[in-house]
Amino acid sequence: MLRKLIKYEILADYKKYGIMGIAVIALAVLALISEKTAPPYVNGYSNFISAVFAMSSVFTIFSASILLIVLSTIRFYKSFLKDEGYLMHTLPVHTWQLIASKLIAAYIWFLFLLIISAVYVTILKGNITWITDFSEDFIDGFTGENDYLSQFMMSSLISVLLTPFSYLAHIYFSFALGNLFSKNKLTMSVVMFLAINFAERVITSVLLSAYLASVKDDMTLTAMTYSNTLLSVILSVIYLIAAERIFAKKLNLE
Amino acid sequence: MLLECNKLCKYYGDKTALNNIDLQLERGKIIGLLGPNGSGKTTLIKILSGILTPSGGEVKISDKNIGIETKKIVSYLPERTYLSDWMTVQQTLNFFKDFYEDFSVETALDMLQKLDIQTSEKLRTMSKGTREKVQLILVMSRNAELYLLDEPIGGVDPAARDYILKTIISNFNENASVIISTHLISDVENILDDVIFLKYGDIVLHSAVDEIREQHGKSVDALFREVFAC
Amino acid sequence: MPWNFNSNTPIYIQIMEQIKFSIAVGEYKAGDKLLSVRELAAEAEVNPNTMQKALSELERGGLLYTQRTSGRFITSDEKLIEQLRIQLAKEQAENFINKMKLLGYSPDEAAEFLKNYK
Numbered sequence: 014m015l016r017k018l019i020k021y022e023i024l025a026d027y028k029k030y031g032i033m034g035i036a037v038i039a040l041a042v043l044a045l046i047s048e049k050t051a052p053p054y055v056n057g058y059s060n061f062i063s064a065v066f067a068m069s070s071v072f073t074i075f076s077a078s079i080l081l082i083v084l085s086t087i088r089f090y091k092s093f094l095k096d097e098g099y100l101m102h103t104l105p106v107h108t109w110q111l112i113a114s115k116l117i118a119a120y121i122w123f124l125f126l127l128i129i130s131a132v133y134v135t136i137l138k139g140n141i142t143w144i145t146d147f148s149e150d151f152i153d154g155f156t157g158e159n160d161y162l163s164q165f166m167m168s169s170l171i172s173v174l175l176t177p178f179s180y181l182a183h184i185y186f187s188f189a190l191g192n193l194f195s196k197n198k199l200t201m202s203v204v205m206f207l208a209i210n211f212a213e214r215v216i217t218s219v220l221l222s223a224y225l226a227s228v229k230d231d232m233t234l235t236a237m238t239y240s241n242t243l244l245s246v247i248l249s250v251i252y253l254i255a256a257e258r259i260f261a262k263k264l265n266l267e
Numbered sequence: 268m269l270l271e272c273n274k275l276c277k278y279y280g281d282k283t284a285l286n287n288i289d290l291q292l293e294r295g296k297i298i299g300l301l302g303p304n305g306s307g308k309t310t311l312i313k314i315l316s317g318i319l320t321p322s323g324g325e326v327k328i329s330d331k332n333i334g335i336e337t338k339k340i341v342s343y344l345p346e347r348t349y350l351s352d353w354m355t356v357q358q359t360l361n362f363f364k365d366f367y368e369d370f371s372v373e374t375a376l377d378m379l380q381k382l383d384i385q386t387s388e389k390l391r392t393m394s395k396g397t398r399e400k401v402q403l404i405l406v407m408s409r410n411a412e413l414y415l416l417d418e419p420i421g422g423v424d425p426a427a428r429d430y431i432l433k434t435i436i437s438n439f440n441e442n443a444s445v446i447i448s449t450h451l452i453s454d455v456e457n458i459l460d461d462v463i464f465l466k467y468g469d470i471v472l473h474s475a476v477d478e479i480r481e482q483h484g485k486s487v488d489a490l491f492r493e494v495f496a497c
Numbered sequence: 498m499p500w501n502f503n504s505n506t507p508i509y510i511q512i513m514e515q516i517k518f519s520i521a522v523g524e525y526k527a528g529d530k531l532l533s534v535r536e537l538a539a540e541a542e543v544n545p546n547t548m549q550k551a552l553s554e555l556e557r558g559g560l561l562y563t564q565r566t567s568g569r570f571i572t573s574d575e576k577l578i579e580q581l582r583i584q585l586a587k588e589q590a591e592n593f594i595n596k597m598k599l600l601g602y603s604p605d606e607a608a609e610f611l612k613n614y615k
Binding site for chain 2: 502504505506507508509535536538539541542543544545546547
C-alpha cells in the first residue's frame with residue numbers, strides 16, 4: 014500500500030517539478046549561450062553576465078529547496094485536510110502510511126532537485142570534471158589528515174540531508190495541532206508552526222548552553238553541528254509520531 | 268447487524284451535532300437519512316466513514332470499530348468533489364482498483380460507457396455534474412457492505428437524478444445497505460425501505476416507509492414537513 | 498410499462514394494483530415472462546425490496562408464478578385472469594356508484610345515467 018501511495022504522490026506533482034527542472038536547466042543553457050556569444054569587445058559585459066549567473070546558481074538551488082518545502086506543504090494540506098482528504102482518509106490504509114508516503118515523495122523530489130542542481134552546475138562549468146574535483150575534495154575532506162575538516166563536512170552533509178525531514182515533520186505536526194481546534198484550523202496551524210518554532214529555539218539554546226557549560230572549552234563547531242542535528246532529529250521524530258497519533262485518533266475534517 | 272451506534276455523540280466546541288444517538292441497521296436496506304440542514308446528517312456519515320472522530324459513544328460496522336477494516340467495506344460519497352483534478356477517468360479507475368479490493372473495473376466501465384464518458388477525459392475539463400457522476404460510479408462500483416451517500420442528488424437536474432437513483436437500485440445487493448442523506452425527500456422516497464429523521468442531532472423517527480404510509484396515510488415527505496414544521 | 502405512484506399508500510400495494518391492471522387489460526399476456534426484480538425496480542425507480550414484496554404478494558394470490566430456473570411468469574390460468582377482470586370492473590362500478598351517490602344519484606338513476614351516456 015505504501016508503494017501505491019508514493020506512486021500517486023509522485024503522479025500528483027511530477028508536472029510541477031518537471032517544469033521546475035526544465036526551467037533551471039534552461040536558465041543554465043541561456044547563461045552558457047550568452048557567455049559564449051558575447052562579442053569580445055564587451056568583455057566587461059560578459060564578465061558581468063557570468064557573475065550574475067554564478068550568483069543565480071546559488072540562488073536557483075536555494076529557491077528550489079524553498080519551492081520543495083512550499084510544494085510539499087501545499088500538497089500535504091490539500092490532500093490531507095481539504096477536499097482530497099475525504100478520499101485519502103477513507104482509503105483502507107494506516108495513517109502512518111499516508112504520512113510516510115508524503116515524506117518519502119518529498120525526499121524523492123529532493124533527490125531530483127539535487128540532480129538538477131548538479132546538471133545546472135555541469136552546464137555552467139561547461140564540463141563534467143567538476144564532479145570528480147568536487148568529490149575528490151570531498152573524499153579528501155573525509156579521509157584526509159585534517160580531522161577537523163572531515164568531521165565538519167560530514168556533519169554539514171548530514172544536516173543538509175536532514176533539513177527537509179525536520180521541516181516537514183515540523184509542518185505536519187503544526188497541521189495536526191491545528192486540526193485539534195474546532196474552528197480556524199488553518200490559522201491555528203500557522204500559529205502552532207510559529208509556537209513550535211519558538212519552543213524549539215528555546216529548548217535548543219537551553220540544552221546547548223547547558224552542554225557548552227558542561228564541556229567547557231572543548232566544544233568544537235562540528236560537535237555543535239552534530240548535537241544540533243541530533244536534537245533536531247529527535248524532535249522531528251517526536252513531531253512525526255505525535256502528528257500520526259493525532260491524525261489517527263483525532264481526525265476532524267471540516 | 269451491519270451498523271450499531273450506542274450513545275454516539277459529537278460536539279463542535281460547545282455546539283452539539285449529534286446527541287446520544289442509538290441506531291441499529293440491518294443489511295439489505297436502503298435507508299434515507301433525512302433532516303434539515305444542520306441536523307447532523309453529514310456529521311453522522313462522516314463519523315461512519317472515519318473522517319470525523321466522535322466525542323463519545325461507540326460505533327461498530329459489521330462488528331468492527333471504525334478503522335482500516337471498516338474502510339475496506341464502507342463506500343463513501345461525500346457531498347464535495349474529492350478526486351484530484353489532474354487525474355483522467357482512467358487514472359481514477361486505477362486508483363480505486365489499487366486501493367479497494369472490492370472495486371470492479373468492469374462495472375465502472377460499463378456505467379461510464381452508458382453515460383458516454385471517455386476514460387481519457389481529464390477531471391479538470393469536466394463539468395461539475397459529470398464529475399459528480401464519475402464519483403458516484405466509482406463509489407457504486409465497489410462491492411461494499413455499507414454505502415454512505417451524502418446528498419447524492421443535491422443540485423442535479425431531473426434526468427441526472429433518475430440516473431443516480433437507477434444506479435443505486437441496480438448496484439445494491441442484499442448483503443449491503445445504503446444510507447442516503449438528503450433533504451429532497453420526495454425525490455428519493457420511492458426507493459427507500461426505512462427512514463431516519465434527524466432533528467438537532469437527535470433521531471426523532473426511525474421507521475419503515477410502508478409503515479409510515481399505512482399508519483399515517485401520508486407520504487414521508489408530508490410527515491417530514493409536519494415533524495419539522497417551523 | 499409506465500409507473501405512477503401516489504404518495505399516500507404503500508408503494509408495494511400500488512405496484513400490485515398496477516400489475517393487476519396490466520394483466521387485466523392484456524398488457525401482460527397469460528404466460529408472459531416478467532423482468533427480474535432488479536430490472537423492474539430500476540424501471541419503476543423503486544426499492545428492489547418493495548418490488549420483491551409486491552411480486553411475492555401477487556404470487557401468493559396465484560397471478561404470478563416462479564419457475565426456479567427461468568424466472569417469474571404471469572399465470573396461464575385464463576380463468577383466474579377473467580376473475581381478476583371482473584373484480585377490477587366491480588371496483589370501478591363501486592367507485593362510480595359511490596361518487597354518484599355523493600352527487601345525489603340513486604344507484605338506479607346512476608345506471609340510467611350511464612345507459613344514456615355516450
